[in-house]
Amino acid sequence: METFINGASWCLLLGGSFFVVTGGVGLLRLPDFFTRLHATSIPDTLGATMIISGLMLQAGWSQPSLKLLLIMVFMLFTGPTASHALAKSSLHGHLKPLLRVTKEIEP
Amino acid sequence: MLRAAVLFMVLLLLWLLLSGIYEPLLLGLGIASCAFVVWIALRKDVLDAEGLPMHLHLGRSLHYAAWLAWQVFLSTLDVTWRIWHPALPISPGVRHVPAELGDVARVIYANSITLTPGTVSIDVDADRILVHSLTEEGLAGLEAGEMYRRVKHLEE
Numbered sequence: 076m077e078t079f080i081n082g083a084s085w086c087l088l089l090g091g092s093f094f095v096v097t098g099g100v101g102l103l104r105l106p107d108f109f110t111r112l113h114a115t116s117i118p119d120t121l122g123a124t125m126i127i128s129g130l131m132l133q134a135g136w137s138q139p140s141l142k143l144l145l146i147m148v149f150m151l152f153t154g155p156t157a158s159h160a161l162a163k164s165s166l167h168g169h170l171k172p173l174l175r176v177t178k179e180i181e182p
Numbered sequence: 183m184l185r186a187a188v189l190f191m192v193l194l195l196l197w198l199l200l201s202g203i204y205e206p207l208l209l210g211l212g213i214a215s216c217a218f219v220v221w222i223a224l225r226k227d228v229l230d231a232e233g234l235p236m237h238l239h240l241g242r243s244l245h246y247a248a249w250l251a252w253q254v255f256l257s258t259l260d261v262t263w264r265i266w267h268p269a270l271p272i273s274p275g276v277r278h279v280p281a282e283l284g285d286v287a288r289v290i291y292a293n294s295i296t297l298t299p300g301t302v303s304i305d306v307d308a309d310r311i312l313v314h315s316l317t318e319e320g321l322a323g324l325e326a327g328e329m330y331r332r333v334k335h336l337e338e
Contacts, residue, residue: 094258097262110272113301116298138199151297155293155296156296174274
């Protein structure tokens, strides 16, 4: 049973790390500010959720698990608010989003 | 007054769960600080439908949260695939989507749009939300309106 929980925990931690790295790669590859904003929401949501779930499996049914759960809930509430604040301020700063580009982007 | 009582109970529950030490002194400090926060909230007059949205259906909210988590998972996989794809197949776009909702529901809707990877709400008006999407499919999905209908359902 313990091996199974440890295995599940490792999978969640590794998977979460993969999505955090994906967010970083997206930040480098995507062409402009607004599209890069989308890359940052991957570590914020699935990355954080998977890593915190993996840590909760390590902590078991205990108070630290509950605190981790609360951290996750607060991140899910505040993350989008911060993204929205960034997007709104850059639009009001007259930053024009790049539109309808598919193949001709430089890698 | 009902809202003040509910806020006090929620704060006290949070204190009890987070402290984990049940001695008279710390319990007393907990009760005192919760009462203090409720007093500040009453003085600032923020205990209204916006500060403590009790008119939303709790069961439906939990059901919506589960549905949203699944949508976030699906769109994360989609955006992840696009980021790692050598050709970077994106088609960014900006459009207004209709949002004729109450204040709290509009915030939930805008936050859900931002929480879902691939779409970000940029500007919120009285009856519509300006959305930037990484792909044309993302905008089309919002315009199909399933998320909108589910959020509207929370208020009824």
